[in-house]
Amino acid sequence: MSAPQETGSGLFGLMAEFETPTDIVKAAESVREAGYRSWNAYTPYPVPKLWELMEHKSPVPAMTFMGGLTGAVASFAFITWTQVVDYPWNIGGRPTFSWPAWIPPTFETTILLAGLTAGIGMLAINGFPKPYHPVFNVDAFERASQDRYFLVIKSDDPHFDRTSTESFLRELGPVEVSEVDE
Amino acid sequence: MSDSTLNPSDYQPPAELGRVQSIALVVGAVGLALSVLGYFSDQEQFFRSYLVGWVYWVVIAAGCLGWSMVQHLTGGTWGLVLRRVLEAGSRTIPIFAILFLPFWIGMEHVWEWARPEAAEDHLVQLKAGFLNKGFFWVRFLIYFAIWTGLAFMLSSNSRKQDETGDPKVTVRMRTISGPGIVIFVLVTTAASWDWLMSLLPHWYSSLYGFYFVSSTALASLVFLIVCAWWLHTREPLSGLFRAKYFHDYGKLTLALTMFWAYMTLSQFLITWSGNVPEFTIWYEARNTGGWKLFTIPLVIFHFFVPFLILLSAKLKQQPSRLVLVAFYMLAMRWVDLYWQAAPTWHENLTVHWLDFATLAGVGGIFVFFFIRELRSRTIVPVKDPYLKEVIGHG
Helix, strand or coil: CCCCCCCCCEEEEEEEEEHHHHHHHHHHHHHHHHHCCCCEEECCCCCHHHHHHHCCCCCCCHHHHHHHHHHHHHHHHHHHHHHHHHHHCCCCCCCCCHHHHHHHHHHEEEHHHHHHHHHHHHHHHHCCCCCCCHHHHHHHHHHHHHHEEEEEEECCCCCHHHHHHHHHHHCCCCEEEEEEEE | CCCCCCHHHHHHHCCCCCHHHHHHHHHHHHHHHHHHHHHHHCHHHHHHHHHHHHHHHHHHHHHHHHHHHHHHHHCHHHHHCCCHHHHHHHHHHHHHHHHHHHHHHHHHHHHHHHHHHHHHHHHHCCCCCCHHHHHHHHHHHHHHHHHHHHHHHHHHHHHHHHHHCCCCHHHHHHHHHHHHHHHHHHHHHHHHHHHHHHHHHCCCCCCCCHHHHHHHHHHHHHHHHHHHHHHHHHHCCCCCCCCHHHHHHHHHHHHHHHHHHHHEEEEEEHHHHHHHHHHHHHHCCCCCCHHHHHHEEEEHHHHHHHHHCCCCCHHHHHHHHHHHHHHHHHHHHHHHHHHHHHHHHCCCCCCHHHHHHHHHHHHHHHHHHHHHHCCCCCCCCCCCCHHHHHHHHH
8 A cells, every 4th residue: 555544444456547538448348347336436537438327327317207296296285275175266257176277386496306306406416515525635636626536446346355456456457446434 | 220321212212201191182172162162152251360370380380490400509419300390391481481372362351451441440540551551461471481482492402512512512501590590589579560460550559570480489399290290110210210309300390389479478467467449359350259268278378287297307218109299289279270270350250161271271281292202312311411310220
């Protein structure tokens, strides 16, 4: 280890640092083939192939859809209740169930709830706000937002082994492999 | 693969286009022959059906012009690989001017204000300064002069770039497209008043033009998806189209499906809220005499069904599935167009065989000339400075 950090209590995982997006994509393919499932990648900008390799399945789209549906149904039902059941009112001689007028608020509520669910859901599923994350314990990780590409295999992966995983990562041609403390 | 000059001989249009072109010619010829037969059996019906068939295809050709200007301005690679398709579509616009000529002798069968009885209609008389045969044809010429002018200016510049590779041409095309898109939308809006809205000269709606333009964008977009799907399964473009592009086309289709619904609903809602006879007559005709059979399904099958289907990201990335939605939307575009036009002429729900004969006739001729344009040049603008991005991403 180039930067051994003995102070931490546990091991979060092992971090490999790469110089180019091509290198990290190649490495990620090997990591997947080797059977690892609990790993993550950190890059300065989105690399679509990595996302595919992680088989990242996000529940956010489904949640957003349910949020929108809830908004539509709730809004339409609520207006129906106020206008037809609770306080029927003659407006310009129109029938009490005048649904065309209810489309704009229904539409707005659909968008509102879908948008809020997408935003809040994304934050919740990512575990944000997150003031502490172990990867920042590695000094070199600063460059993850500049020009370096990092891949972390987490210690909770069933295939994870302190020594064999390290030698595996070294074979993938990284600039550096570092321990990530909890 | 990152050198700036591609070899034009590697990007020749697929040979199978020739076969599609001959099929289109046969379909067009048979359709037009049947239409001519129909003209002799029922003149009135012929002109009415012919208008719907003609408008259906002319907005696709005009939409190609609109999209090509959008692409010049926004510069996305999703549209760059389709530029030749867009140009071929827009170069067929003059054909539609010729195809419109039959109306020279049959206007009074279609437009109420063109009949002699209109002289006794007070309201139509008040509008006669605009709605008269002479000015109608002058406007027709202006619309086609502007559409054709823009289409040929852009495509001839693009052709020049194929030879010289001059990057200044890209800037010039962008400069034309800026004001061009504004003029295009204004012209298309005005065209919608003439061809469709004036079918019912007593009616008022300030949203109709926008509704028409949004339909134009949608109809031509789904036509482009069909072209993109066809091209991506064949050499030489099979390597250039990415799932990402189809994802983009799908997203645009979703957006325009929603925009179409937004426009139709806005027009309806304003009319419904105002509840004034000059506005409501149009909807009354479409909710009586069996026309509800079109009205209600339009809401479900032109909005809810494609909207829910197109929410799926996976579907949008699969060309073979997205193209099914595109074909479906092409069919729905006809339903919407027919619903806008026909209830004015027929109190009760009517669909005539001539509606389909004219649709096939004009469509076949359009596709024939469209492919002829497509085959006359390389299938991508080989010397466009941005094409490197498309190839380089491989």
